Amino acid sequence: MNWNKLNDQVDIENFMELFGGFHDSCLKELYMCTETSVDEEFSMIMSIELDTCVRVLFQRQVPEPSAIELLFKGVTQFHVVPRAEGQDAIIYGAKLMVKEGLFYWAEDEEWQINQPFLHPISWISAKELFWRDVSSWMGEKQRYGVLKDEENQ
Numbered sequence: 690m691n692w693n694k695l696n697d698q699v700d701i702e703n704f705m706e707l708f709g710g711f712h713d714s715c716l717k718e719l720y721m722c723t724e725t726s727v728d729e730e731f732s733m734i735m736s737i738e739l740d741t742c743v744r745v746l747f748q749r750q751v752p753e754p755s756a757i758e759l760l761f762k763g764v765t766q767f768h769v770v771p772r773a774e775g776q777d778a779i780i781y782g783a784k785l786m787v788k789e790g791l792f793y794w795a796e797d798e799e800w801q802i803n804q805p806f807l808h809p810i811s812w813i814s815a816k817e818l819f820w821r822d823v824s825s826w827m828g829e830k831q832r833y834g835v836l837k838d839e840e841n842q
Contacts, residue, residue: 692760692819695792701785704820708757710798711783714749716811717756717826720833721767739763739816746823746832747780754822763816765791770809792818 695701708714724740727733741764748756772778782798793802795812805812826832 690821690823692821695787695818695820698787701787701792705785708747708754709749709751711747711749711780711796713751714747714780714783715778716745716780716796717748718746718831718833719769720744721764739765741767743767743813743815744833745813746826748827753824755824756822756826758821758823758826759794760819760821761792761794761813761815761817762819764813765816766805766812766814768805768813769811791816794818 693704695704705711721741721743723736723742724738725733725735743761743764745759745761746756747759780796784793784795784798784800786793786802788802791814793812793814795805795810797808797810800810800812801807823832
């Protein structure tokens with residue numbers, strides 16, 4: 690599965706058409722990592738660059754592609770707002786845009802960059818954005834790890 694890089698607004702428009710603007714999709718999983726770590730001698734290893742990456746798995750109720758993965762590199766903002774109890778987790782339409790060298794994804798197509806916290810929704814911005822078709826990743830199976838409870842079963 691090869692990654693496809695989004696470079697500009699034309700790439701974004703083509704991708705959004707391919708994935709139906711995220712209509713009738715859901716955020717299935719996400720994974721965040723950095724290059725920061727502590728080695729065996731307890732020394733901190735870190736980068737002075739924007740080293741945060743986020744991978745996000747989306748599934749939707751339409752084939753071709755039915756699941757995609759987004760890879761955000763050089764994350765500058767990352768806001769996750771879980772759905773409230775009793776509220777569905779369906780994404781009815783998302784916004785994807787590039788502005789001043791940053792890519793923005795928000796789970797609501799009405800989201801505005803100049804008022805990012807007007808409504809409690811999940812959104813992310815990063816220097817680079819990649820995507821790939823992972824349609825074989827449909828269903829409940831976790832792709833980014835196993836919950837501790839499941840390890841003991």
